Amino acid sequence: MGRGLYWAVILSVAAALAMAGCGAGAPGPAPNEVMETAPPTQESPLTAPDSPVATPMPEARTIEVSARNFEFEPDEFHVGVGETVRFVVRSVEGYHTFTVKESKGSTEMLINLELFSGVYPVEVTYTFDSPGDYYLYCIPHEGLGMVGKIEVE
Numbered sequence: 001m002g003r004g005l006y007w008a009v010i011l012s013v014a015a016a017l018a019m020a021g022c023g024a025g026a027p028g029p030a031p032n033e034v035m036e037t038a039p040p041t042q043e044s045p046l047t048a049p050d051s052p053v054a055t056p057m058p059e060a061r062t063i064e065v066s067a068r069n070f071e072f073e074p075d076e077f078h079v080g081v082g083e084t085v086r087f088v089v090r091s092v093e094g095y096h097t098f099t100v101k102e103s104k105g106s107t108e109m110l111i112n113l114e115l116f117s118g119v120y121p122v123e124v125t126y127t128f129d130s131p132g133d134y135y136l137y138c139i140p141h142e143g144l145g146m147v148g149k150i151e152v153e
Contacts, residue, residue: 060086060125067096067115070141075148077136083152084127091115097139098122100150104135128152 063085066073079085089098100111113122128134128150136148 060084062086062088064121065089065098066092067098067138067146068092069094070138070144070146072098072136072138072146072148075136077148077150079128079150079152081131081152082127082129084125086123086125087111087113088121088123089113089115090121091117091119093117096141096146097137099137099139100126101135101137102130102132106135110134 061083063077065087067089068091077085087098094117096115098111098113098115099109101107101109111124111126113124115122131152134150134152136150138146
């Protein structure tokens with residue numbers, strides 16, 4: 001059996017099984033039969049039961065950052081512990097990243113945005129839960145001094 005025929009048979013069987021599972025054999029009204037339903041009562045209101053209410057996200061402070069060869073502007077930020085920050089980052093010149101780690105030696109990237117010049121800014125919202133000096137850098141230009149600091153107190 002050729003590959004095309006094999007897949008055609010497999011897909012046909014899968015389609016038949018899917019259609020069979022969509023109500024075949026399930027009882028239902030005849031074509032012209034009217035189903036009766038009970039009117040709503042006090043015991044069974046038509047409203048949904050109490051459901052959890054979503055809590056709104058905390059308002060984020062917006063910080064705009066420009067990336068240019070070979071610096072961030074600004075390159076230092078002061079943030080409160082538990083504060084939510086919305087970074088709006090744009091590349092003015094060339095390709096850059098806006099990468100944040102807990103420290104220079106840390107391997108986990110908390111934020112990693114790719115930036116291309118001439119393209120709309122990139123946004124990210126992040127909540128800084130722990131105090132410390134977070135390390136900001138551009139991956140391809142870190143060695144050229146394109147670094148910064150986010151101080152969380």
